[in-house]
Amino acid sequence: MDVVDNKLTSKDFVSDQEVRWCPGCGDYSILKQVQTVLPDLGRPKEEFVFISGIGCSSRFPYYMDTYGMHSIHGRAAAIATGLKASRPELSVWMVTGDGDSMSIGGNHFIHMLRRNIDLNVLLFNNQIYGLTKGQYSPTSEKGKVTKSSPYGSVDYSFNPVALSLGADATFVARTMDRDPKHQQAMIRRAYEHTGTSLVEIYQNCSVFNDGAFEVFTEKGTKKLETLFMEHGKPLVFGENNDKGIKLDGFKPVIVNLSDVSANDLWIHDEYDLVKATLLSRFYDDPEVEGHFPRPFGVFYVNPDKASYDHLFNDQINHIKELKGAPNLDKLIAGNETWVVN
Amino acid sequence: MNQIIEKELESVVIRFAGDSGDGMQLTGTQFTNAAALFGNDLATFPDFPAEIRAPQGTLAGVSGFQIHFGSTAIHTPGDQCDVLVAMNVAALKANIRHLKTGGVIIANSDGFDAKNMRLANVPENQNPLTDGSLAKYDLKTIDVTKITRSALADSGLGVKEIDRCKNMFVLGLIYWMYNRSMDSSINFIKDKFRKKEAVMNANLKVLQAGWNYGETTEMFANRFKVAPAKMAPGVYRSVMGNEAAALGLVAASQQCGLPLFYGTYPITPASDILHELSKYKHFDVKTFQAEDEIAGICSAIGAAFGGNLAITGSSGPGIALKTEAIGLATMLELPLVVVNIQRAGPSTGMPTKTEQADLLQSYYGRNGECPVVIVAAQSPADCFEMAFEACRIALNHMIPVFFLSDGYIANGAEPWRFPKQADLPKIPVSFASERKADEPKFMPYERNEKLGRPWAIPGTKGLEHRIGGIEKQNITGNISYDPVNHEQMVHLRQEKVDLVANYIPEQTIDSGPEQGDLLMLGWGGTYGALKTAAGMLQREGYSVAHAHVRYLSPFPKNLGELLSKYKTVVVPELNNGQLVKIIRDKYYVDAIPYNKIQGQPFMANEVVAKIKEILA
Numbered sequence: 040m041d042v043v044d045n046k047l048t049s050k051d052f053v054s055d056q057e058v059r060w061c062p063g064c065g066d067y068s069i070l071k072q073v074q075t076v077l078p079d080l081g082r083p084k085e086e087f088v089f090i091s092g093i094g095c096s097s098r099f100p101y102y103m104d105t106y107g108m109h110s111i112h113g114r115a116a117a118i119a120t121g122l123k124a125s126r127p128e129l130s131v132w133m134v135t136g137d138g139d140s141m142s143i144g145g146n147h148f149i150h151m152l153r154r155n156i157d158l159n160v161l162l163f164n165n166q167i168y169g170l171t172k173g174q175y176s177p178t179s180e181k182g183k184v185t186k187s188s189p190y191g192s193v194d195y196s197f198n199p200v201a202l203s204l205g206a207d208a209t210f211v212a213r214t215m216d217r218d219p220k221h222q223q224a225m226i227r228r229a230y231e232h233t234g235t236s237l238v239e240i241y242q243n244c245s246v247f248n249d250g251a252f253e254v255f256t257e258k259g260t261k262k263l264e265t266l267f268m269e270h271g272k273p274l275v276f277g278e279n280n281d282k283g284i285k286l287d288g289f290k291p292v293i294v295n296l297s298d299v300s301a302n303d304l305w306i307h308d309e310y311d312l313v314k315a316t317l318l319s320r321f322y323d324d325p326e327v328e329g330h331f332p333r334p335f336g337v338f339y340v341n342p343d344k345a346s347y348d349h350l351f352n353d354q355i356n357h358i359k360e361l362k363g364a365p366n367l368d369k370l371i372a373g374n375e376t377w378v379v380n
Numbered sequence: 381m382n383q384i385i386e387k388e389l390e391s392v393v394i395r396f397a398g399d400s401g402d403g404m405q406l407t408g409t410q411f412t413n414a415a416a417l418f419g420n421d422l423a424t425f426p427d428f429p430a431e432i433r434a435p436q437g438t439l440a441g442v443s444g445f446q447i448h449f450g451s452t453a454i455h456t457p458g459d460q461c462d463v464l465v466a467m468n469v470a471a472l473k474a475n476i477r478h479l480k481t482g483g484v485i486i487a488n489s490d491g492f493d494a495k496n497m498r499l500a501n502v503p504e505n506q507n508p509l510t511d512g513s514l515a516k517y518d519l520k521t522i523d524v525t526k527i528t529r530s531a532l533a534d535s536g537l538g539v540k541e542i543d544r545c546k547n548m549f550v551l552g553l554i555y556w557m558y559n560r561s562m563d564s565s566i567n568f569i570k571d572k573f574r575k576k577e578a579v580m581n582a583n584l585k586v587l588q589a590g591w592n593y594g595e596t597t598e599m600f601a602n603r604f605k606v607a608p609a610k611m612a613p614g615v616y617r618s619v620m621g622n623e624a625a626a627l628g629l630v631a632a633s634q635q636c637g638l639p640l641f642y643g644t645y646p647i648t649p650a651s652d653i654l655h656e657l658s659k660y661k662h663f664d665v666k667t668f669q670a671e672d673e674i675a676g677i678c679s680a681i682g683a684a685f686g687g688n689l690a691i692t693g694s695s696g697p698g699i700a701l702k703t704e705a706i707g708l709a710t711m712l713e714l715p716l717v718v719v720n721i722q723r724a725g726p727s728t729g730m731p732t733k734t735e736q737a738d739l740l741q742s743y744y745g746r747n748g749e750c751p752v753v754i755v756a757a758q759s760p761a762d763c764f765e766m767a768f769e770a771c772r773i774a775l776n777h778m779i780p781v782f783f784l785s786d787g788y789i790a791n792g793a794e795p796w797r798f799p800k801q802a803d804l805p806k807i808p809v810s811f812a813s814e815r816k817a818d819e820p821k822f823m824p825y826e827r828n829e830k831l832g833r834p835w836a837i838p839g840t841k842g843l844e845h846r847i848g849g850i851e852k853q854n855i856t857g858n859i860s861y862d863p864v865n866h867e868q869m870v871h872l873r874q875e876k877v878d879l880v881a882n883y884i885p886e887q888t889i890d891s892g893p894e895q896g897d898l899l900m901l902g903w904g905g906t907y908g909a910l911k912t913a914a915g916m917l918q919r920e921g922y923s924v925a926h927a928h929v930r931y932l933s934p935f936p937k938n939l940g941e942l943l944s945k946y947k948t949v950v951v952p953e954l955n956n957g958q959l960v961k962i963i964r965d966k967y968y969v970d971a972i973p974y975n976k977i978q979g980q981p982f983m984a985n986e987v988v989a990k991i992k993e994i995l996a
Binding site (some may be wrong): 054056083084085086088090093100101103104105106107108109110111114116117118119120121122123124125126128129146147150351354355358359361362363365367368370371372373375376377378379380 | 413416417418419564608611612613614615616617618619627630631634639641643660661662663664666668670671672674675678679680681682683685686687688690704705707708712764797798799800801814837838839840841842843844845846847848849850858859
């Protein structure tokens, strides 16, 4: 890595293009947090590449003064994979949305995670198709009334965190547009992880799905409805941090701290896949009686699994060492030749 | 000992046919190598089912391999064969129409038992080996299975393993019939089974048994000699089209000094290119087997952005899936080679059968105005040169290029006087160089004399820029919905393709007069058949020429003028008329289509007949 001569600032990452998201869109906050975190990573600007698909979120690269590609719907994962595999020294980021990655690009999404290629993936989840003006998306809740579902959608929704864990992701986190500090922390953690880092960001679409995450993001309900996970700390939530999660065998239960000692609570362990899987299923409709709070933070991280780009290039280097300098003439001639005089 | 007469022949066509598990492709390939090493000119045609192990004994399961070798120039695998090896009745039934009257049938009698007859839908009591229906051929019935089993009785191998050696018996016998050294096959067997000694010895023993059978039985009155062909001096090897294409891509990568990235998804008949390339990692070749066709091309686009020689490969159905991404590459103006080994379509079509029906797909098969460069190989060895050319054009012009081949030349083999690296042109490539903060802002869509834009790869200081599928403003590359700019960009992308015509060779006449009654204008894998047909017509005194187009978009600059020199232009194609449409559209020539859409190559004789009919 080159030494950065002059310290970069967030301004260095602002491109000359006018940002054209709707006023009040959650995307603004995400752009701001990325531009805040990147200068602090101690990496030359030219090593960052942002690849996106199609959708509101996918306009992101145009606003970053880095290398970038705004590609085609759903394919950012595949393009970013090709770039990272061929240029492993770059820091490659993928910006995508719930339509882009959970629907049309679903196949690339799961295979990217399976391969564990070293990409930082920011999944803007607004539970709606914004760019096409308001159809339900694969993460929209069942029954959602939209332009394409006037009588309510009959689709069940995807749970991106659970899907990612199911696809063997090695880093899975969730954050929200309305919590800049937490977002920055998650973006930084994603960068620090080697392998595919998936950050689901709850992002408000102020035009077509306004308030979808209000219950998690607004002061009145946030404390009760969210569970901020921290490694090594008990799972505590509630208005005055007076509630907690306890594991009864494999069954999570909500308890009042007045009844249970903090020592008996579930201590969050980022390296525990089984527990991460349980947490990923805290996905109830907040309207339902007895529902669990929605977890935010790092669900799971596996730092030990080698990344695809590493394995891919390691193998090439190994074969190069084994076979020595290539000889094109020998290759073209093959095993058997004959001479005509 | 019987008297065996040795005869000298100019050329011979042998067709090996059996169950798809009988090893006929291997047998054919082995004989091909031996013929090539001996110095014959040759052409081959593997003709096999899509199923790896189609139901045994059935017509659907028949796998064939035809080789035409000779002491004269050979351009096709031969219209009809002199020798037909039939390992069972289904193989005989499916292939007898390919055998010349008076031709030799070598039939494995074990494959003509009641069960095989039933599987091949031959009515009871109609055994062709005994009912006289093959009277016009020279029938040699041998119980290959029985002989193989008795030869290997004490080999310690099981019946299944023993029966797998049957094809070696046939190979040994054919070697004897044509006076061939078995050394190359002996070495092959020794190498292939070096870790399984019992299997190695069994194969060697049966190979020898086949040879000895010819020598000691009185079944064969004739033995044949086919002298080496008079070919241009040089060093030769035998090569198959997909092999040659892979080598051409590697050579281009070496000559431009960039790593090769091949993003692809397995598909018949293109997978062999992946198999080849994946062996060449020490040449800085990166093969990425993607999750699907779209990821195959998209990964290549990512690698192109990163500064690799990026290639994706597939066949028609896969190309259909890649369509949107080809449009993206056109907008990004990055170098990309799209390999299409065509097969019979549409949809799944006939995966192992050949066709040339993706030309219009290559030309027009995208949304919007999306012109690309298209080149096509005309023979197995030519795949090397045209794959290399596709890379050269893509890199020099910052543009997506189609390389078209087809199942027929991809799997066919021919002798190849291969080039040395020193004879290959260099492909100069330069990336845009870094800029300091006080230098003018980098313009990603500034253009050079070829209308190519700078290749600015991530990691280069001061060149940070964004590209994408949305229409760009020329020069700056910024998003633009300006109506006039869009029209200008559409024209620029077309002009960029058109300008390639200044950097490709002019069209030549392959054979025949420079002006005359009729020109056969072909493209792709029909070259051998058309060349042979043209030669036959010319020897009969017809004023017929043959030209074969390898650069299809843009066409060579002189093509229009060349067409105007003939009273009639005929465009023979293995499709429903595709090049002919483009030719008529572009040059206002009243070209006559001549089409065959059977999944099979042209035969020289049928082309000759058709041309005579047109001239009559």
